[in-house]
Amino acid sequence: MVAAKVRGVKIRVLLDGDNVDMNYSKAESLVDNGIPVRHETGAGLMHNKFAVVDDSITLTGSFNWTRAAESANDENLLKIVSPELAAQYAEEFSELWGIAAVFVPAPSPQQETVYVTRTGSKYHRAGCSCLRSSCIPISKSEAIRRGYTPCSRCNP
Template sequence: MKKRVSVLLVAVSSVLILSQVAFCPTSGEVPQVEVFFSPQDNCAREIISRIDDAKSSVYIAMYFFTSRPIAQALVKAKDRGVDVKVCLDKEQPAYEYSKSEYLRNKEINTRLVGGSGIMHHKFCVIDEHIVITGSYNWTARADLENDESLVVINSREIVKKFLKEFNQLWQGEKIDTYKYKDKTRMEKVPTQDVIKSFTHERIESVYIGHKGTKKFHRPNCRFGKRISENNRITFSSRKEAINQGYIPCKVCKP
């Protein structure tokens, strides 16, 4: 029995040592990692707690950001002198509960990231030594309904890589995925014909108008989705809608 216990202890010790070697950055630093899951672990509280503890900087790249409590925590951080910067996907302002306009109104440095694909990142770098990442978007649904993961890593070496990516996004250096070619990739870039058909389809219905109210909306606006086929009209540009006497929706702000 003692022999079995000894063998088991040696095996467990070996796994722990190997895991540290495999994940340990070049500096010899051992990352501190915490893992949380929603809805059971109150991920929003974990995020806000770390934002509240920020001393110098909070840099965020977030695909979907509708959480008011987290947005308010960022405003408080900015008000106490923390450098707060937020990168959001270019389509974020179109969503009803997006916090993009709220952040800008509160004088939070915010940038919309374009490109041929979407800005699908979900990470936050705090004080250049903590990164919060995972599947978790900063939304109420992610916190209360979805099965999501949130990983908090304390490691300057790992954070350097996230900072590099954030700075590229902030400076507009995002790679155009349609132009990026690599024959070793498992997934292949769509052909130009496919790209053109997608682009054409999107351009043809950029805005939706209501013939009765004379208002126009973004395609994903909840009011735009309610327009019946008989009352629906599409515009390829904002200018076209305005020239035809339509006024922009006050909710989605097209």
């Protein structure tokens, strides 16, 4: 999908809400590569498993679009070439997309905001009792780059 995106193909990915931020999920990688990702928020699983390609091809079946589906599971995936059917699936996708939540990756630990003082050598979490006045927000990665070390009390 990333290769297709690089070629200029318009891609949207809708995932199950319970699994979107699991370690094995590719949601963050897709977003990092400029592919919009949303996830369902309703009760039950997002159990639709289909793709619409070029307004004419529908891929559907039990295939879970996972590594296990490709390498270990017994799955089926039908490729149906029919602009009429593709249009129906595309309409369903648009409805689901419209009510889905935008996936926003959690900030990586290095992007977290920490706090330093003008005179101290440690960086802290917000609210640490070591921070009395003039605490300065800074990214954790920048704090480390500037030579600050983590406070042993608040363990940022």
